[in-house]
Amino acid sequence: MAPPKHLGRLAEERRVRRAKEEDIAARDVSTLSEMDGPPEEAAPGIDGERRRGRGALSNAAGRFEPRAREAFDDGWQSLDDLPAFRTSVTVERARTIINRNESPDVGFDRSINPYRGCEHGCVYCFARPTHAYHGLSAGLDFETQLFAKADAPELLAKELARPGYEPRTIALGINTDAYQPIEREWRLTRRILEVLSDFGHPVGIVTKSALVLRDLDILAPMAERGLVKVALSVTSLDHKLARLMEPRAATPMRRIETIRQLSAAGVPTAVLVAPVVPAVTDAEMERILDAAAAAGASEAGYVMLRVPLEIRDLFKEWLLAHFPDRYRHVLTLLKELHGGKEYDSTFGKRMTGSGPYAWTLARRFEIAVERLGLNRRHTRLTTRAFTRPPRTGQQLSLFGEDA
Template sequence: MERRTLDIPSAGGTRVPPKHLGRLAQERRARLEEENRAAARDLSTVSEMDVLPEAMAPAVIDGERRRGRGAVSNAAGRFEPHAREAFDDGWQSLDELPPFRTSVTVEKPRTIINRNDSPDVGFDRSINPYRGCEHGCVYCFARPTHAYQGLSAGLDFETKLFAKPDAPELLAKELAKPGYEPRTIALGINTDGYQPIEREWRLTRRILEVLSDFGHPVGIVTKSALVLRDLDILAPMAARGLAKVALSVTSLDPKLARIMEPRAATPARRIDTIRRLSDAGVPTAVLVAPVIPAVTDAEMERILDAAVAAGASEAGYVMLRVPLEIRDLFKEWLLAHFPDRYRHVLSLLKDLHGGKEYDSTFGQRMTGTGPYAWTMARRFEIATERLGLNKRHLRLTTRHFRRPPQKGEQLSLFGEAT
């Protein structure tokens, strides 16, 4: 069963266990509390915006209930006044809790193009047809945004998804405005536009159809081989300099990828996707992102080698970032899967950010600072130079942009709008 609680600690600062806990539940609670104490011993100074209330300390969800998911807990959102905690009341009720299943809620935004002025990214606008992502990547920087829906950045982010079915129509309306100035739109930046629910909803495909009709440039980032479904749109757009695709490859180890990105395409399929896109004439790039210290960092050169052999012409990398709820979610994941590396990973992470686990400063948050960050940057530089990557960065064109005639609009004899 599940209950809602304010999660008030006792005077000594520890939780008072419920009176009706069974022996097995008490043992599980004791093990979890010991793990939490071990994690707490490694906490370092963090900025105020990264500190989570103690009342939101998460409890690990049973493995069977979260099978096929990335996060191991489902703590309440940071804006919620209450915390939820599963507990055994002595009647084995925990065994009756259902597994986490994916649900999709329709969202009706007023606009669909998001704007940003961050100097760390190479675009000023993006589109996200979905909120939340079933790929379940434990490190996903978009997880904290689920708090704005009153949901958890943990398992809720992977299972309670939102779709924007009006996205293509909203996009066409915004592009048709007289004052709109075209620049490359990034697709799939916050959450993957080709996550599994795209097979049914087809919002990304419909968005690409709108962009193609307007002659508007688009850059796609994905972990999914489903992007190959839309080659009939992407290849003609690429021939006009309107499209390019980047595949994110975190590791070439399928077992590691499965526990880190449980519902994303396997590494082999991502490399094959680069090959097939390249063969079809679509410019491709590989993103070694994120690089997780002491977990995936040793694979940087191997990933770049495989991507170049498949036809990638550009590459980039991003170091692991753990803002807000991601910090605790990532630590839980480390304790669950790599307890022997836990302290070493956090030590390197702090080395990246001047003794903190995360620094949101522009110009540093993607790559970090210090000796370890310098080493990773140098390795990337040497590898890309050796492989001939990034000799030139493809700039998509806006010269094909035009506003198609709107319904009911009269054209002149010579094809110009009146």
């Protein structure tokens, strides 16, 4: 019995698409046969020892720079004397600290990012391209040349105290992790939480760090007042894979344990399977949700891998170095998610993608969430506790309003 005509047409379209993908990837994949050492050391000009503990493999100039730069060995071993990439922090004096957005596919309209750049080094981080606005690279510069908004807590207090301010939940650490390693020294996130607690202002936190547990003395009382929820982002439960993708973030099991301790302290917790990397981490979705639910998470979400601007080349470079056998397959799935493109920024599609592969992931997520009892109730934070504490020397109003 002959197959239906439409099935034959789909098979032919799939064959043509596969042939195109093979042509596109052939040049990159062919370079593997020319490598003398491990693929990871093939990044041009950046020796493995110099970037030890970092996620990106290269450090190309920012997209706004008039000149491109590339380290080049002239045969005199001049690159051997270059120092390893070290973390540096520059103080940034911001004029405001609350960022506003009108994106319809995120659950908040305002956020705070006390730091620019992120030492966690997640190779897929969607914030990497923002370093170009500072004349820096989205690669290793993003992980090593950081900025701290030292006066963020004071700016926040001023903005919240303005008479016309209307409280709504603030998302903390969305662009870059508010609990990245430099927070141990700078403590900006802790001081921001103290301000939010004083004002009775709701806040949602997303992090990959167990350092959030340091602030349980602030978070637990805020949770009792309905002012805080915390989401832990977990990409993989595989320790080795997580270290390749997120070299300076907490290990997967520490993140699961962080969910456990936050939940035990009464802080509403969620898990984000984010990002889902096609053909690399997608098989782990159910395992991650199982582990998080067992640890006490009550809510869950997921986000597909996004590769806008410089992230596309950084991710391809990383993928070719660590998973050359999956390189073509991953890119094929990415394009299937985005209608033939490697990335589609359209609202409503950029986080989840579309097509059969996206549909399958969504159904898997829904089935697992239903089985585990996640998302049956969503914690709604309150603005009823919001108040402007009196400033030093300020006379209180007879009628309970600001003087």
